[in-house]
Amino acid sequence: MSAARTVSETNADGLTLVHRGKVRDVYQIGDDRLLLVATDRISAFDCILPTAIPNKGKILTQLSAFWFARLNDLTRNHLITADFDEMPEIVRQTEDFRGRSTLVKKTKVFPVECVVRGYLEGSGWKDYLATGKVCGHDLPENLQRCEKLPAPIFTPATKAQSGHDENITEAEFAEIVGSAIAEKLKSRSLKIYRTASEYALTRGIIIADTKFEFGADANGEILLIDEILTPDSSRFWSAASYAPGKSQASFDKQFVRDYLETLDWNKQSPAPELPTEIVAATASRYSEAYRILTGEKF
Numbered sequence: 078m079s080a081a082r083t084v085s086e087t088n089a090d091g092l093t094l095v096h097r098g099k100v101r102d103v104y105q106i107g108d109d110r111l112l113l114v115a116t117d118r119i120s121a122f123d124c125i126l127p128t129a130i131p132n133k134g135k136i137l138t139q140l141s142a143f144w145f146a147r148l149n150d151l152t153r154n155h156l157i158t159a160d161f162d163e164m165p166e167i168v169r170q171t172e173d174f175r176g177r178s179t180l181v182k183k184t185k186v187f188p189v190e191c192v193v194r195g196y197l198e199g200s201g202w203k204d205y206l207a208t209g210k211v212c213g214h215d216l217p218e219n220l221q222r223c224e225k226l227p228a229p230i231f232t233p234a235t236k237a238q239s240g241h242d243e244n245i246t247e248a249e250f251a252e253i254v255g256s257a258i259a260e261k262l263k264s265r266s267l268k269i270y271r272t273a274s275e276y277a278l279t280r281g282i283i284i285a286d287t288k289f290e291f292g293a294d295a296n297g298e299i300l301l302i303d304e305i306l307t308p309d310s311s312r313f314w315s316a317a318s319y320a321p322g323k324s325q326a327s328f329d330k331q332f333v334r335d336y337l338e339t340l341d342w343n344k345q346s347p348a349p350e351l352p353t354e355i356v357a358a359t360a361s362r363y364s365e366a367y368r369i370l371t372g373e374k375f
């Protein structure tokens with residue numbers, strides 16, 4: 078079996094690159110559309126690693142497309158198509174885009190991250206340990222690490238241009254986007270999380286937390302944008318092995334972070350290469366998450 082070709086960076090003749098994020102390359106298509114191209118880059122501790130993960134970008138792209146279709150009745154979204162063969166000719170000229178591209182409606186992005194947490198982990202757990210609350214939400218005492226919250230909570234963050242996103246209060250959130258929009262983004266985020274996490278649980282996956290982005294189209298309509306409910310934007314745990322009181326085995330890049338923690342690396346660029354076994358294990362986690370959630374082998 079030949080190893081899948083990884084794509085670490087894309088380039089295309091005749092298309093304008095408008096943004097190169099840690100994972101995705103974004104191209105302008107005409108006036109009102111964008112092409113989001115998920116590469117196989119992986120980042121950890123806010124550094125792009127020099128080693129790419131085979132198929133990662135394709136999996137993120139197809140998993141997001143799966144969710145957009147599934148949640149279509151719940152919220153309007155930016156998706157035009159993630160099917161390469163349906164893309165404009167100018168896109169199809171670049172074979173590297175195949176399977177890893179999403180053609181979307183361009184929006185004016187609300188500069189906030191709409192985070193929903195159903196379980197206590199990550200920065201939520203740290204906040205709880207320090208304050209007994211998560212982003213100002215009152216919670217019962219003596220919750221354990223990774224414990225399920227009484228109800229999902231909305232914990233917005235800023236969308237930092239560079240570096241770490243910062244948690245903000247709902248009041249700060251409302252100041253940034255306006256209170257009417259804030260209410261809509263919050264209720265929509267919670268609704269999407271509830272529906273998606275109920276479905277995921279029927280497949281044996283806990284969506285512990287996740288992050289959504291929204292933007293406004295030319296008519297001022299609010300659209301769900303970016304990638305959704307992927308291992309890069311969410312914490313996925315196996316329901317079968319879930320037990321609070323400790324960190325959980327996950328389908329995201331926690332595995333890579335754990336490996337990097339064993340090294341003597343200061344978490345500044347340049348990051349070290351990943352060994353073959355770690356690459357293979359990470360790739361198989363991404364494809365497992367896809368298989369379990371969609372019911373289809375990637």
Ligand SMILES: Nc1ncnc2c1ncn2[C@@H]1O[C@H](COP(=O)(O)OP(=O)(O)OP(=O)(O)O)[C@@H](O)[C@H]1O
Pocket residue numbers: 096097098099100101102103111113155181182183184185186290292302303304
């Ligand atoms: N429909 C859309 N309209 C406008 N911008 C969008 C749309 N969907 C996604 N985006 C933007 O495209 C970009 C995708 O890039 P990507 O997520 O790779 O990088 P990033 O979020 O800027 O930085 P990071 O590397 O920290 O993730 C994001 O800035 C996202 O907000």
Ligand SMILES: [Mg+2]
Pocket residue numbers: 098
């Ligand atoms: Mg992003």
